[in-house]
Amino acid sequence: MKNRELLPTKADFTHVTDWVFDLDNTLYPHHVNLFSQIDRNMTAYVSALLTLDPVAARTLQKQYYRDHGTTLQGLMLHHGVDPNDFLEKAHAIDYEVVPADPELGDAIKALPGRKFIFTNGSVRHAEMTARRLGILDHFDDIFDIVAADFVPKPAGDTYDKFMSLHRVDTKRAAMFEDLPRNLVVPKALGMKTVLLVPRNFEYEFAEAWEKSADTDEQADFVTEDLAGFLNRLLSDM
Structure with a gap:
């Protein structure tokens, strides 16, 4: 997988002022299986x-x-x-299965600039999940499927709505996602892109088309450990 072995450096992310995170299987790892x-x-x-x-x-x-x-x-x-x-x-589910992640919370809080959740789910689902993780208070806003007029990622118009609403300079932004196809537009817009994958690429619950492949070119970086990835780039800032 392209750039799986590369670690983020100061030069890769010092320009970033807006940090955009998908929710499911991104802010919490795949194996939580929420x-x-x-x-x-x-x-x-x-x-x-x-x-x-x-x-x-x-x-x-x-x-x-x-x-x-x-x-x-x-x-x-x-x-x-x-x-x-x-x-x-x-979204009538049991959120108790989501464990608190203080390391991730500290890392997101320390990121310089604004932080957003950009999800195809609802605001309530994002809030419930992020609250369980202990990271909700670190985000400036949640852009959900309702805000997108129910048109989901990977539609280009939905990214445009998000970027316009928050006046995001895509050349100074980073996107974190678990679905490769949802990074195509951010990559084209000039965002730094990071793909979240399961531990050892063990996709237990994903459809075949959802899985990353060696031909994925839309991800600048690939990681199975979001907190570790963020702490690595923060250590150089």
Whole structure:
């Protein structure tokens, strides 16, 4: 994987004044597996909505996720669902599985400049998760799927909405993500890009297309340890 072995240096990030983080599988590691609960809820939602057995419902759910960026966007386009109802039911989960991460909190707090969460989930989901991690108070704002008018990453217009709202200079910004396709636009905009991967690239719960590959060119850096990565670059600042 490109740049997996390279460590961040002062020269790589001293220009950065805006730090943008995805939420799920980024601010907490893949092995926490919080998203599996949401995944089950979405399958149940699709099953009840369309009277499908669980296998067929999951297949359609994943098809919409792959084709439209989120299951919600596919359901809105093809079935006219109420997005707020969907988000409430999808995020009816147990957040207790998310462990506090004081090392990550200290690292994010120490980053020079503004910090944002940019998620295809809801503000409530981001707040609940970040509060469990102990990092919520370190962020300037949360840009969620509602703020994006329910058009998810990787849509270019959604990045434009976020950048415009917060007046982000993309040449002085960094983006942290777990999905390679969600780094394509940030990379093109001149942002420094960091891909979060599972420990030893062991993707236990991801679809094949979600996994990083040796051909991923949109990530400047790849790491399985966000706190360690941030502390490494902070040590040179």
